[in-house]
Amino acid sequence: MSMVETIRIAWRAVWANLLRSMLTMLGIIIGVAALITMVAVGTGAQNQIDEQIRSLGANLLTIQPGSLNQGGVRLGTGSRQTLSEADAAAIAEEVPGVVVAAPTISGTVQVVQGNANWSTLAGGITPAYLVARDWRVETGRGFTLDEVDTAAKVVLLGATVVDKLFEDEEPLGQLVRIANVPFTIVGVLGRKGQNAGNGRDQDDVVLVPLSTAKLRVLGSNKVSRNAVDFVMVKVVSDEAIVSAQEQIRRLLRQRHRLAAGAPDDFQIRKPSETMEARAAATRSLTFLLAAIASVSLVVGGISIMNIMLVSVTERTHEIGLRQALGARRRDIRNQFLVEATMLCLLGGVLGVGVGALVAVGIGNLAGWPIWVSPASIALGFAFSGAIGVFFGFYPAHKAALLDPIEALRYE
């Protein structure tokens, strides 16, 4: 008998006992819904972390002067101003896999515009900084090399600073005073949101050329004219990070003429590290939750098997009649196998729907990021189908092996 006929017969049996079919499916519905919900919550959390990592800038290393531990005394980073613009230039030039190395200084400044004034973080940067952090200039433009060379009084404003200082006016081209020096606004930065690591608003910032910063804004507190607070290094790929880190370390030790046993006078860190650990933890949690949901799916499968066994017994007479009319063993087996699989797949469809609704509901109530991924839907279907075939096989096999006479005599 053709598969189409078999499916038609199975559908009829499912439909004829709609209430029972629904109850039978319930385990699968709950299992798949749980799977979809758990994975949606987990994937959402993970996407959020990934987004945060991206907002830091992908494949990023930061180098700061000073060592973590020196002679048993813990020193703050930046305690010795050993890192220079020349170091950054050397890293960019000599270390393979490095896209840019951005020497940067920073400090707190007061920004004044008309009556409004705002205390914020100022960064002295080179164009490489925006590349390293994958930071778009939303309107206007970034700095030219010429402006950096000539210590031009130009500034890029972070989105939060714009919000604080300007109400409706267009900031581009206007003047703001930073540390009492007038600067022309040449661009507004794209929004990056909160830094997931320290919770700081990344958009609460003004950026000026590194040379200008040293000369007019942050220069007074620096020991050496050449020193920088940190260098941001962007590496071509995630795989290249470890080797780049090692080579930068060797290069800097050599440049700083450190003796063989001496500790590093700088630190290289990967700012996304803690977040990556969180991402990994979230991933394992998602897996764990999915595994728990899968267990309930398996329990649903067992209840399908149970009902199918009851159904085979109940329909013994029908099976005998079908056999008398010429049904082969495989016709009977397929009929019940398709019925079980159909129940599971229908349960899967409903479960995906319920799961997606629950996930969205949870997301709205708890304010969590939710992502019902197509992969989890496919997984839900595939899993429920497989459960149907697996747990449907034994009852179907039992039905197929019935003896026609005994089946016909069964009341």
Added chain:
Amino acid sequence: MAPPLIQATALRKDHRLGDAIVPALRGVTLTIEAGEFVAIMGPSGSGKSSLLHLLGLLDRPTAGGYRLAGRAVADLCPDNRAQIRAQGIGFIFQAFNLLGRNTAIENVELAMTYAGIPRTERRRRAETALTQIGLGERQHHWPGQLSGGEQQRVAIARVLAAGPRLILADEPTGALDTATGREIMALLQDMNRAGRTIVLVTHDPAVAAYAQRIVRMQDGRIVSDLPAAIDRGAMSMIPQAIACPETTAS
């Protein structure tokens, strides 16, 4: 000459009932030519149904040979037997044996489904058959909405539409009143006239009268096998002559 449609030799059938073995057939040899209408009669428990099940390939003999249209079929595997049933054998049982969750016309189509006849063809033949037996108007009724006689007519339509060479009927009128039984028998007789071979089990002499040949069984053996006209005479005049030696011998 074509081989006989049914050629059973020394068929034995033992039923197992726990540890006990119940012999239902103790050596039945029977030949039926294509086109015959044969009635099998005999007391309850004499093995009539057991024989019919063997002839219909629903069951396998414990011993003995069986050729169906010249082909040895006693030892075929279940799927091969199912195929032969689907294509060449139609059953009519005492309990009407319709699927309760399928309409009349779907029940009629069922046998053809297993014979692999395409859907549109099935539908057409089922409609024709139901119209022919006078249930054309009720093809979409459920079995529960039909009377016993109507249900049995649906079962007959199922056989009619599938068009098997061999029709096996086990007390088809057993649950019906006399008038309805007569209608059913008329339908069977029509099918026989159309060339189908019919083997019918019955307790009712009036039903057996539709057959051309009457086989009588007792204790798992055939005790008489005569043309209907002669059987009637033989049974009324010398019933003991045939029955007694067999019963004393066993």
